[in-house]
Amino acid sequence: MDHALSEEVVEQVARPGRLREFWFYFRENRGAVFGLWVFAAFVFIAIFAPLIAPYDPAIQFRAHALQPPVWQEGGSWQFVLGTDPLGRDMLSRLLNGARYSFYVGIVVVTVAASGGILIGLLAGFAPRWLDALIMRLMDIILAFPSLLLALVLVAILGPSLTNAMIAIAIVLQPHYVRLTRASVLGELGKDYVTSARVAGAGLWRLMFVTVLPNCLAPIIVQAALSFSTAILDAAALGFLGMGAQPPTPEWGTMLAEAREFILRAWWVVTLPGLAILVTVLAINLMGDGLRDAFDPKLKRS
Known part of the structure; x- marks a missing residue:
């Protein structure tokens, strides 16, 4: 009993230590900290x-x-960021557009990561012929330009935000499959896996309890980068008329509606473009910080 209690105390002490270590290496990247604050503001805006x-x-x-x-001649405080061709408030549409972008990122990353991790685990533990079959299928998907493949899938399913998210998730899934499989193969030869096999751990326990937790660091980094990719691809599909449909205040759709007014009213195109730029850049910076914090090879002694 005393031994079990001591192990619990050590675990409780070690957990905050690991968190402090992670934050120490993460905050060394100033760009990542800036990206984190911008992303936190993005989440706050999306929720409220x-x-x-x-x-x-x-x-x-x-x-x-x-x-x-308001700062341009003819503007007023009633519409701080101006209005669009139909007289809708740009500020209100930009703020609500953050909700759709955040929703797209969450759904796409969840679907792509869940399916990709499961298939990658199966490929890592599967017989060689099945592993080769899975990976060749992933290679075929990766051989197509991602946006072009997403366009084809949306054209088959029909233009809508839901179908755009499904298409983007399918396009991003092979990255998780390859990353998970590579991580699993790197862990299988280690002593702790051999010990678990000798102790009689079953296949499912080896996959999900023993090996998978030690493969999560690169997957988390990939998820952060995929979040920004999902937002960018959804905006591109919306701009092409294959994603969210009007009058949905999605940033890509707002760009598509305003492109014919680019010379007469610069703000209807510039502001949604800046929103996409800042959000994607912040998430990518945060992803770089996560990579630096999780990768032991990048840590200085």
Whole structure:
């Protein structure tokens, strides 16, 4: 009993220590810390957008169509960032667009990672012929340009935000399969796996309890980078008319609706583009910080 108690105390002490170590290496990357704060603001806006936005994103103020932002001549404080061609408040649409982008990122990463990790685990533990079959199938998917393949899938399923998320998840899944399989193969030859086999651990326990937790670090980094890729691809599909459909205030769809007014009203194109740029850049910076914190080879002694 005393031995079990001591092990529990050691585990409780070690867990905060690991967290402190992670934060120490993460904060050394200033860009990653900046990305984390921007991402936290992005999450806050996505959650509370209906409360923060001054207007409903679908309300049209026809008398104020294409009104410029407040700092430009002709602008007013009623519409701080101006209005779009239909008189809808740009600030309200941008804030609510963050909800759709965050929703896309969460769903795509969850679906792609869940399927990719499971298939990668099976490939790592499978017989050679099945492993080769799985990996050749993944190679075929990766051989296609990602956006082109997503476009084909959406064209088959039909234009909508849901179908766009399904297509993007399918396109991103091979990256998780290859990464998980490589991590599993790297762990299988280690002593702790051999000890678990000798102790009589079954196949499912080896896969999900013994090996998988030690493969999560690179998968977490990949998930962070896939989050930004999902937002970017969803915006691209929306811009091409294959993603979210009007009047949904999704950033890519907003760009598509405003492209013919780019010379007359710069803000209707520039502001959604900046929102995509800042969000994707922040998430990528945060992903670099996660990579530095999780990869022991990058840690200085």
